[in-house]
Amino acid sequence: MSMLHCMRTATLAAVMLLAAVAAVRAQTATVDDTAKFLAGLMPSADSPLVPLTKDPAWQRHAKFFDTAFGQLEQRQLSRIRAWAETNLAAPRPTMFYMFSGPDILYANAFYSKASTYVLSALEPVGSVPDLTVLPRGGIASALYNVERSLSSILSFSFFITKQMKTDLQAGQISGTLPILYVFLARSGMTVKGVSPISLDDKGAAYFAGENPGPNAVRGVRIIFVDPEGQEKTLYYFSTDLSNSGVKASGFLKFCATLAPGNSLVKSASYLLHSGNFTTVRDFLLNNSATIIQDDSGIPLAYYSTKKWRLFPFGRYLGPIDEFAGRYQESYAALFRRAQPIDFGIGYRWRTPETNVLLSVRLPDDGSPAIDATASAEAPPPPPQRPRRPRPPANIGSQQWGGPQPWGGGFFVWR
Numbered sequence: 001m002s003m004l005h006c007m008r009t010a011t012l013a014a015v016m017l018l019a020a021v022a023a024v025r026a027q028t029a030t031v032d033d034t035a036k037f038l039a040g041l042m043p044s045a046d047s048p049l050v051p052l053t054k055d056p057a058w059q060r061h062a063k064f065f066d067t068a069f070g071q072l073e074q075r076q077l078s079r080i081r082a083w084a085e086t087n088l089a090a091p092r093p094t095m096f097y098m099f100s101g102p103d104i105l106y107a108n109a110f111y112s113k114a115s116t117y118v119l120s121a122l123e124p125v126g127s128v129p130d131l132t133v134l135p136r137g138g139i140a141s142a143l144y145n146v147e148r149s150l151s152s153i154l155s156f157s158f159f160i161t162k163q164m165k166t167d168l169q170a171g172q173i174s175g176t177l178p179i180l181y182v183f184l185a186r187s188g189m190t191v192k193g194v195s196p197i198s199l200d201d202k203g204a205a206y207f208a209g210e211n212p213g214p215n216a217v218r219g220v221r222i223i224f225v226d227p228e229g230q231e232k233t234l235y236y237f238s239t240d241l242s243n244s245g246v247k248a249s250g251f252l253k254f255c256a257t258l259a260p261g262n263s264l265v266k267s268a269s270y271l272l273h274s275g276n277f278t279t280v281r282d283f284l285l286n287n288s289a290t291i292i293q294d295d296s297g298i299p300l301a302y303y304s305t306k307k308w309r310l311f312p313f314g315r316y317l318g319p320i321d322e323f324a325g326r327y328q329e330s331y332a333a334l335f336r337r338a339q340p341i342d343f344g345i346g347y348r349w350r351t352p353e354t355n356v357l358l359s360v361r362l363p364d365d366g367s368p369a370i371d372a373t374a375s376a377e378a379p380p381p382p383p384q385r386p387r388r389p390r391p392p393a394n395i396g397s398q399q400w401g402g403p404q405p406w407g408g409g410f411f412v413w414r
Helices: 002-026 031-038 050-054 056-087 104-110 138-155 161-167 177-186 243-248 251-256 275-287 321-326 329-337
Strands: 094-098 116-121 190-199 217-225 231-238 261-265 288-293 308-314 355-361
Touching (some): 031 177, 031 190, 050 056, 056 104, 056 138, 056 177, 094 275, 104 116, 104 177, 104 261, 138 177, 177 190, 177 231, 190 231, 243 275, 261 275, 275 288, 329 355
Parallel strands (some): 094 116, 116 231, 261 288
Antiparallel strands (some): 217 231, 288 355
């Protein structure tokens, strides 16, 4: 009888332990629910974050993001996807986006058929804590900082780094990770898993608990599922893309294992025009099947006509005042035969002023590649005098009850 009693006691203890573990798990929000909550979307019905959606701060936050992302979808993202569908015939599985910050939003809009996205910038990954244990008022403060950090990209299509750095270092939610969460959730993605990743100097990947050695590049790997059910991978790396930075790290070696891919460069401070970023510039030229860029990307002089076919869209009005010395006569000549465009990106984010260059790498025999379907059309009207960009009227200080956060010059992702 004593043995039977012991067995019953052990069984009961095991059941109680499993129940306790299940209860703990039930009270831990999934990464997908956390992403949805930060994005102003309702988490799953059994999520411990559901009670927090009763907070007036979250309800205001959700309403603001519903409006802001709805406007962005209408005037930008849907048009970009339609443009890509028309002009990109055979996109590659990998997408490279240097100087991106956490901008998976535009990466996915231009290259929605990619299965692996590699984003890189200086800003650290940061962290998103358990939102259910934030102190009183912590949720409202966190949501406020997320809104402010996104104000420029929702208005202009690019980040103002100085502003974002300040906003996301002000609280417990920090770095690029919460922004990646918001963009993925608002793009209809389901986040399945998030893990830190490091690269050694040879480009080998190390995950949690593994030692990558000195000069490691730190980042995050996010596994997500798109609305069609396809599983995809997003890498974001915090790394120095200057010549000395990439020489000391294994970042480009890691990228080379995923090449060839498609690339996007926009609002990149014209860094690829300087002599200090020639290594990453050469990598993009040597490892891209297509490159979509504005004029802040690779200078036209580096595109060999024997290797690339160029498709200009929009109008080239020259750089904004902050980068006046980066005017390209060859760009102006190329854009005299540009096709029209119905969206805007980059520093000249207004549609009538924007320029987009689609560059398609030719096969070795010089015949036209199959990665694009564009054709040249009549030139647009001649360029006008450059103007300094201003924010659109529909996203302004009334949403935050303070001065507009985009003042103070252009400090973009580097």
